[in-house]
Amino acid sequence: MSVSETIQNEFKSKIQGEVLFQESMARHSTIQVGGPVDIWIEPKDENDCKVAQELAQLHDLSFMTVGRGSNLVVRDGGIRGVVVHVGDAFQTVTIHEQKNDTYIIDVGAGMMMKQLLSWTADQALTGIEGLEGVPGTVGGAVAMNAGTPHGAIGDAVVSVTWLEKAKLVTRQAEKLEFAYRKAKIPRAATVLSVRIKLEKSDGAAVLGKLQELRRYRQSKQPLQQPSMGSVFKNPDKTNTAGKLIEEAGLKGVRVGKAQISPQHANWIVNLGGATANDVEVLIRLAKDTVKEKTGYILEPEVKIIGEHS
Ligand SMILES: Cc1cc2nc3c(=O)[nH]c(=O)nc-3n(C[C@H](O)[C@H](O)[C@H](O)COP(=O)(O)OP(=O)(O)OC[C@H]3O[C@@H](n4cnc5c(N)ncnc54)[C@H](O)[C@@H]3O)c2cc1C
Numbered sequence: 001m002s003v004s005e006t007i008q009n010e011f012k013s014k015i016q017g018e019v020l021f022q023e024s025m026a027r028h029s030t031i032q033v034g035g036p037v038d039i040w041i042e043p044k045d046e047n048d049c050k051v052a053q054e055l056a057q058l059h060d061l062s063f064m065t066v067g068r069g070s071n072l073v074v075r076d077g078g079i080r081g082v083v084v085h086v087g088d089a090f091q092t093v094t095i096h097e098q099k100n101d102t103y104i105i106d107v108g109a110g111m112m113m114k115q116l117l118s119w120t121a122d123q124a125l126t127g128i129e130g131l132e133g134v135p136g137t138v139g140g141a142v143a144m145n146a147g148t149p150h151g152a153i154g155d156a157v158v159s160v161t162w163l164e165k166a167k168l169v170t171r172q173a174e175k176l177e178f179a180y181r182k183a184k185i186p187r188a189a190t191v192l193s194v195r196i197k198l199e200k201s202d203g204a205a206v207l208g209k210l211q212e213l214r215r216y217r218q219s220k221q222p223l224q225q226p227s228m229g230s231v232f233k234n235p236d237k238t239n240t241a242g243k244l245i246e247e248a249g250l251k252g253v254r255v256g257k258a259q260i261s262p263q264h265a266n267w268i269v270n271l272g273g274a275t276a277n278d279v280e281v282l283i284r285l286a287k288d289t290v291k292e293k294t295g296y297i298l299e300p301e302v303k304i305i306g307e308h309s
Pocket residue numbers: 030064065066067068069070071072086109133134135136137138139140141142143144145146147148189190191192223227228229230303
């Protein structure tokens with residue numbers, strides 16, 4: 001146990017939301033692997049996030065924020081320090097401004113992307129349908145600049161508000177340097193809300209587009225098994241990571257209970273009981289084999305964090 005009981009008690013007494021110690025990260029990642037985090041916090045409101053950052057700073061503890069854990073591999077030794085989960089308490093969406101057909105909306109960072117898309121379909125608003133099928137929170141999507149060939153969240157973002165060193169910061173999209181699966185948001189920031197620009201459309205058309213993209217994903221991706229979606233970024237449009245890994249002969253290869261999906265070679269699935277080490281060994285195998293056979297250096301899209309056991 002690397003955090004003293006005195007410090008644990010201080011977190012417990014000063015934070016209104018839930019505070020758990022030695023909480024398994026496998027419970028909070030979609031691929032269901034990972035060791036325990038010292039302090040896991042479910043903030044009840046913005047003030048809880050602020051207090052969590054202040055206490056982490058005061059006691060010199062490492063600090064990070066997560067959403068649904070759909071892009072994370074947490075190593076089996078877990079995480080030393082504090083993890084704040086921006087979830088249920090931050091699931092809000094309001095129309096900030098409307099001018100003619102343009103709508104500016106404010107979305108809480110804990111809103112699930114799926115919930116937001118269904119809200120946009122109800123409101124007949126278009127602009128982010130390309131995100132259909134991306135699991136996770138809006139905060140996570142912005143931190144990752146999540147997207148598909150049909151568009152990335154950064155294309156529609158107006159500004160992002162986060163807490164950094166317990167201070168509120170709002171940055172306009174131009175300053176966030178959105179690029180392929182990245183955005184300029186400080187590592188220790190807790191994104192609280194995102195302002196997004198959408199256009200009025202036809203509700204049935206928005207819903208139709210979402211359904212079409214959902215059907216496409218269901219036919220191509222191993223959605224029934226625990227995973228983190230694509231593991232590597234695509235080097236380019238023709239030589240996708242999936243194609244390179246498949247051509248390297250790795251489709252279906254297993255390490256322990258983790259497998260390179262026989263359906264989509266850029267996905268690693270948990271067959272039940274995989275460890276983070278199984279997943280990480282497969283990631284390394286794919287990277288090394290593709291480099292050796294093609295010269296391409298694959299860069300992980302997923303975030304690999306925490307300590308080896
Ligand atoms: C089945 C499946 C399909 C997927 N398909 C796609 C896809 O098509 N396109 C795509 O881009 N991704 C895809 N992903 C990956 C993943 O869903 C996205 O990256 C998603 O946006 C991550 O959101 P999250 O809330 O789960 O973030 P997490 O995985 O919890 O975190 C990801 C990163 O964001 C940071 N972060 C999360 N929330 C916050 C916050 N509130 N404040 C500050 N930092 C934060 C974390 O520190 C971490 O660095 C897929 C994953 C799965 C499991």
